Amino acid sequence: MNHLKSLLAASVCLTAIGGSALADKLPPEKDLSGLEYELIGRTDLYDYRALDSYSEAPFLADMAAEGKLPAVKDRLPKEPLVFKTGAMVDGTGEYGGVFHHVIGGRPEGWNWLAGQHQGWGGINMAIQECLVRQGPRWQIKGEDQTGPLPNLAKSWSWNDDNTQLTMHLIEGAHWSDGDPFDTEDIRFWWEDNVEDENVSSRLSKGSLAPGAKLEILDEYTFRWTFSEPQSETLVENLAYIQGCPGPSHALKDKHPKYNPDATYESYTNAMPGEALPVPVMGAWVPVLHKPDELVVMRRNPFYWKVDEKGQQLPYFNEMHFRLSTWDDRTTQAVAGSGDFSNMENPANYVAALKQSQSPDSPVTVRFGKRALAWRLELNFSDIGAEDEVDLALRDLFRNKDFRIALSHALDRDAIGQAVARGPFAYPYTGGFTSGSAFFDHDSTAYQPFDQAKANAMLDELGLQDSDGNGIRNLPNGGDDIEIDVIFNSGRNETRKQLDAVISQLGEVGIRVIARGLDKTNFETARLGGAFNGMINRRGFPTLTREPCNNMPISESCPFFHQSQNGERSLLPFEEEIQAAYRTFISSNDNAEKLQMTRDIQRLITENAYVIGTIQTPAALLVNRRIKNAHPGTPVYMFEWAEDGIIRERLWTPAAEQVKELLPGTIAEY
Ligand code: GLA
Numbered sequence: 031m032n033h034l035k036s037l038l039a040a041s042v043c044l045t046a047i048g049g050s051a052l053a054d055k056l057p058p059e060k061d062l063s064g065l066e067y068e069l070i071g072r073t074d075l076y077d078y079r080a081l082d083s084y085s086e087a088p089f090l091a092d093m094a095a096e097g098k099l100p101a102v103k104d105r106l107p108k109e110p111l112v113f114k115t116g117a118m119v120d121g122t123g124e125y126g127g128v129f130h131h132v133i134g135g136r137p138e139g140w141n142w143l144a145g146q147h148q149g150w151g152g153i154n155m156a157i158q159e160c161l162v163r164q165g166p167r168w169q170i171k172g173e174d175q176t177g178p179l180p181n182l183a184k185s186w187s188w189n190d191d192n193t194q195l196t197m198h199l200i201e202g203a204h205w206s207d208g209d210p211f212d213t214e215d216i217r218f219w220w221e222d223n224v225e226d227e228n229v230s231s232r233l234s235k236g237s238l239a240p241g242a243k244l245e246i247l248d249e250y251t252f253r254w255t256f257s258e259p260q261s262e263t264l265v266e267n268l269a270y271i272q273g274c275p276g277p278s279h280a281l282k283d284k285h286p287k288y289n290p291d292a293t294y295e296s297y298t299n300a301m302p303g304e305a306l307p308v309p310v311m312g313a314w315v316p317v318l319h320k321p322d323e324l325v326v327m328r329r330n331p332f333y334w335k336v337d338e339k340g341q342q343l344p345y346f347n348e349m350h351f352r353l354s355t356w357d358d359r360t361t362q363a364v365a366g367s368g369d370f371s372n373m374e375n376p377a378n379y380v381a382a383l384k385q386s387q388s389p390d391s392p393v394t395v396r397f398g399k400r401a402l403a404w405r406l407e408l409n410f411s412d413i414g415a416e417d418e419v420d421l422a423l424r425d426l427f428r429n430k431d432f433r434i435a436l437s438h439a440l441d442r443d444a445i446g447q448a449v450a451r452g453p454f455a456y457p458y459t460g461g462f463t464s465g466s467a468f469f470d471h472d473s474t475a476y477q478p479f480d481q482a483k484a485n486a487m488l489d490e491l492g493l494q495d496s497d498g499n500g501i502r503n504l505p506n507g508g509d510d511i512e513i514d515v516i517f518n519s520g521r522n523e524t525r526k527q528l529d530a531v532i533s534q535l536g537e538v539g540i541r542v543i544a545r546g547l548d549k550t551n552f553e554t555a556r557l558g559g560a561f562n563g564m565i566n567r568r569g570f571p572t573l574t575r576e577p578c579n580n581m582p583i584s585e586s587c588p589f590f591h592q593s594q595n596g597e598r599s600l601l602p603f604e605e606e607i608q609a610a611y612r613t614f615i616s617s618n619d620n621a622e623k624l625q626m627t628r629d630i631q632r633l634i635t636e637n638a639y640v641i642g643t644i645q646t647p648a649a650l651l652v653n654r655r656i657k658n659a660h661p662g663t664p665v666y667m668f669e670w671a672e673d674g675i676i677r678e679r680l681w682t683p684a685a686e687q688v689k690e691l692l693p694g695t696i697a698e699y
Contacts, residue, residue: 056476059400059456059464067662069171075117076335078109078184078200084340087125087347089694090331099331099696100208102342107203109184111335113343113679117169120657122337123345123681128688129656131349132368134356134520137319138550140301140308143223143276145230147553148316149325151359152370152672153351156327159311160274161197162265164575165673168664177262178269182211182311192259192618199250204332205309207699209279213246218278220244222285228294230557233272237577237584239264239615260616263623266574270669277309307697313344313678315697325351331696335678345681348690357522363651366392370672371651372665374402374567375523376450379649386651393651394661399465401571401666403458403645404527406515407564408433410591411598414560422504423513423562426491428601433638435487437477439538440531446644448530449523458642461634462627465647465667466571473628475635484538495539502539512541515563516555519546527643528565559592565643569666573614573627580640581630582608590640603637650675655686 085091086102093099115122133151140148140157148154162178170179180186186197203211221244223231236242241257267273284300286292292300301308307315313335314327327349335343352368360378362368364385373382373395386395408427415421426432446455459476462469488502496507503510515531517524525546532542542563547555555561568579578587582604585593591604600608607630614626634640648665652675663675682688 054476054478056457056459056464056471056474067660070117070169072170072174072176072179074114075166075169075179076111076113078111078180080109081112081336081338081340084110084336084342086331086342087329089347090329090342090696093331093696105204105208105332106336106342107334108201111181111184111200113335113337113676115338118337118658118679119660120681122339122341123657123679124684125341125345125681126347126684126687126690127682128348128350128690129346129677129680130352130362130367130369130653130688132352132354132359132362132371134354134359135549136322136353137303137316137325138553139299139303140306140316141276141281141298142271142274143219143229143231143281144298144300145232145557146298146301149351149353150549151351151356152670152677153325155270155312155670155672156314156349156677157308157310157312157316158270158274160270160272161268162273163673164266164269165669165671166676167668168674169660169662178266181269182275183268186265188260188262192261192616193257194253194255195260195265196247196251196253199252200334201250203311203334205277205279205311206307206315206330206332206697207277207280207309208332209277209309211275211311212249213252215275215278216252217244217246218282219275222282222287223276226287228286229297232274232576233267234578234584234586237587238267240612258616261618261623263574264615266572267577270673271576275311280309307699309699314346314349317692317695317697322353324353326691327351328692328696333678337679344678346677348692349677350691356520360651363393363653364391366653369653369656370675372671373649373651374646374665375521376446376452376454376646377523377526379450379454380452382649382651392653392655394654394659395649395651396661396663397647397649398664398666400456400645400647401463401465401569401664402567402648403463403569404524404565404567404643405458405460406436406531406641406643407566407590408513408641409559409562409564410601411559411594413592413594414555414558419504419509419512420562422508423511426493426504426511427562429491430637431487431491432493433641434477435484435491435538436535436540437638437641438480438487439484439540440534440641440643441479442642442644443479444534445527445530446646449526449644449646454646455644456646458645459635460570460638460640460642461631462570463645465645468572468627468631470628470631473631473635475632477638481538488538488540493539500539501541510541511539512543513563514543514545514561515565516545516547516552516561517565518549518552520549521567524565524567531565531643556589559586559589564590568640571667573611573630575669577611580634581611583611601637603633603639607633607639655682657681657683 135149137148139146161183163181183197239256318326359371363371442457493502501510610626652659
């Protein structure tokens with residue numbers, strides 16, 4: 031795959047950094063992918079322009095004729111986003127039918143501005159539209175990989191010294207309830223959510239760039255001024271899940287700044303799970319939520335994207351999210367009752383592959399590169415520490431030798447085999463996954479399985495088993511070293527890894543206690559930084575995708591080292607990571623940028639900033655009825671496949687469409 035070629039081409043003039051100095055190297059990897067497809071130019075996917083005429087789903091046309099909706103041309107923006115036919119593998123589509131998702135998550139609520147998630151698995155992304163878009167970038171050729179694709183921001187420009195970024199919104203678009211979408215939504219998102227530290231915004235205050243100040247220039251134009259020059263890379267931070275404005279008209283009077291009776295808690299819960307519909311910019315509007323069962327979405331009559339025939343998108347009238355388990359997503363996709371799955375539990379791979387190879391299988395299966403990775407995170411901050419033992423543990427976690435010792439104690443081959451027999455797993459070191467375009471073998475330090483070394487290092491740290499019970503004690507004969515590790519109990523593949531980790535660390539005298547939490551409690555603990563240890567799946571495909579997961583780029587990042595009451599002392603290597611990230615975001619020199627990705631990879635892996643376990647490929651499962659699903663769509667590259675596959679452009683021929691649950695309806699506000 032040659033995306034990011036221009037950036038990577040710069041690598042020839044760089045010597046491998048640190049590579050030869052690293053004692054331990056990852057073994058060579060066997061690649062399971064191999065699909066070839068043609069990459070396209072940056073403007074081949076879509077542009078923005080007015081077409082001579084527009085058409086719409088027949089039932090909407092009827093509603094417009096009856097005066098229940100404005101005419102389609104008045105609902106669309108002045109220049110809608112137009113998907114080009116040349117980039118559609120099956121061409122323009124037919125209206126109607128249902129697209130079935132199955133997900134393991136549950137909607138926490140609909141106020142994404144306050145950080146609430148809607149259950150993942152493509153449900154957040156179905157309603158949130160963001161300033162720019164990353165998902166479909168996997169299809170763009172290297173020389174055009176200049177930055178993210180436009181979306182709600184149809185264009186943007188920099189001033190001469192790159193200290194000002196001016197963005198232009200699509201003009202005349204509407205929220206799904208008909209309210210105009212404009213810079214008031216941008217102002218509210220930024221000032222009253224991102225910049226308000228009482229709101230858990232997904233873009234954290236201070237993380238976009240130093241000194242970022244927003245100015246609204248007119249209804250559709252706004253500008254950031256930064257205290258230092260930045261680069262186009264910064265704009266990637268304004269894609270899903272960080273750069274997605276919400277309906278200011280629905281939320282403002284729920285926010286404490288505008289409503290003296292509101293609290294931040296009531297604001298966060300201002301759009302609770304079952305109170306539907308809510309106004310969205312996405313292609314489908316949630317209209318029905320049966321807890322633990324189903325979310326039904328209906329097409330958004332104000333959606334602002336069309337095809338080249340002028341047909342308003344999406345093609346599917348209805349989208350379902352069956353609320354089940356992540357493993358069931360794959361089971362149902364294989365059986366044909368679900369239309370889509372990112373097959374990501376390696377335990378399912380062999381059986382799913384076998385079934386899908388039968389000639390009458392309803393599903394196509396495509397494996398991609400190793401992009402899914404799991405890791406143990408140890409909390410460097412004292413947040414949430416309940417007693418002296420917790421504080422002593424956190425001290426140990428800040429000690430590099432302790433982390434390296436733990437890393438050497440892990441037998442990653444055994445962890446991989448515990449998850450699934452077969453050639454799927456590969457050791458993970460932290461940092462970029464091996465399937466990432468930025469992965470560089472020579473910049474990757476690896477601590478291979480070496481129990482003797484782990485024991486020697488732990489002895490050296492003075493962590494003896496002073497009471498002879500098989501568990502090492504905290505320095506000076508203190509309590510047993512018992513690390514409680516939280517995990518998302520909905521993830522079987524994580525649980526299996528944790529079981530292996532518990533037994534392997536037990537062998538070097540460290541006791542790990544598993545603490546399963548449901549997804550919502552798990553996320554609350556993760557984002558709030560209140561845990562001792564955590565094991566979790568966390569990919570690392572690019573530096574700009576949710577950087578707060580990985581690097582100390584603002585006071586509340588990474589989640590495992592947040593500042594407490596405005597205070598924190600970063601370790602020297604963390605300062606180096608922070609500086610390298612800032613250079614990466616702001617530099618316009620490709621060779622320098624590439625060097626930064628390598629420095630960060632080296633710093634993370636040499637210091638065992640997180641302790642990687644394994645990485646695996648994932649496979650994308652799509653029902654054969656679904657048209658326009660490009661076979662090259664990766665499960666996880668710039669963004670998850672639900673974004674990369676461009677669902678607003680998917681369709682099913684009328685004869686194969688599945689009956690809608692709520693035919694002829696739209697969200698009623
Ligand atoms: C979950 C799933 C992923 C993907 C994402 C999308 O994390 O496990 O496969 O669907 O949601 O947000």
